Amino acid sequence: MMLESDYLMKMILSLAKAIVHVIEEDENGEDPQGSADMVENLVSQSAPIDGSMLLNLSPESMAQVLKASGTENANAEFIGRSLYLESEYLSKAGNSTKALTRLQQARKLADEFGFDLHESEGAKDALRTYQQECQKKAHEEGIE
Numbered sequence: 001m002m003l004e005s006d007y008l009m010k011m012i013l014s015l016a017k018a019i020v021h022v023i024e025e026d027e028n029g030e031d032p033q034g035s036a037d038m039v040e041n042l043v044s045q046s047a048p049i050d051g052s053m054l055l056n057l058s059p060e061s062m063a064q065v066l067k068a069s070g071t072e073n074a075n076a077e078f079i080g081r082s083l084y085l086e087s088e089y090l091s092k093a094g095n096s097t098k099a100l101t102r103l104q105q106a107r108k109l110a111d112e113f114g115f116d117l118h119e120s121e122g123a124k125d126a127l128r129t130y131q132q133e134c135q136k137k138a139h140e141e142g143i144e
Contacts, residue, residue, distance in 0.1 A: 009134070009143050012078050015046050016131035019082055023124050029092065036089035043082045046075060059101075059108035066109070073113050080109035081130055085123040 019042060026035040044051020048069045054062060066076050083106035090099035110117050118126035 006141075006143050009074070009138050009141065011046070012074050013131075013134045013138050013143075015042055015078055015082075016127070016134050018042055019085065019127055020131045023085070023127065026089075032089040032092035033095070036086050036093060036095075039082050039086040039089065043079055043086070046078055046082075048075070055105075057105075059104040062105050063108045063112040067112065073115070076109050076113040077115045077130075080106045080113065080115065081117065081123070081127055083109070084117050084119070085127055088123045 019039060022035055022038045022042075026032070040055065043055065047054045048071050049065065054065065057065060066079070083102045087099045087102035087106065090096075090102060106117055109115075117123075118129070121129065
């Protein structure tokens, strides 16, 4: 169980770093659609089931599938926070329908898995804070 937990922490830390890299690459905001696509790809990689299938589910169904598949809270939190970021990029790219879907999915995962999206901070700052928290937790647990 400890090895599984360590592996999950390393995976989430790696994915969180990748998301922060996407944020940093898009600081000038020139390609919000490209950034949304990169975030969606990372979400697909982190999903315990087929990512494209998961992303096409309603918010309620997404949460139910993740719960039924035994998704760890930490992984669900990463997915939810990333969907929130993707929703901001999609909104900037003019894809308001998909942006609203991603925001609703993120909110439902936050409700079901018990984490806060910190919407008042904005997705980018909330994800940076999340990545720092993951690094701190990994360091405290001796995972690097």
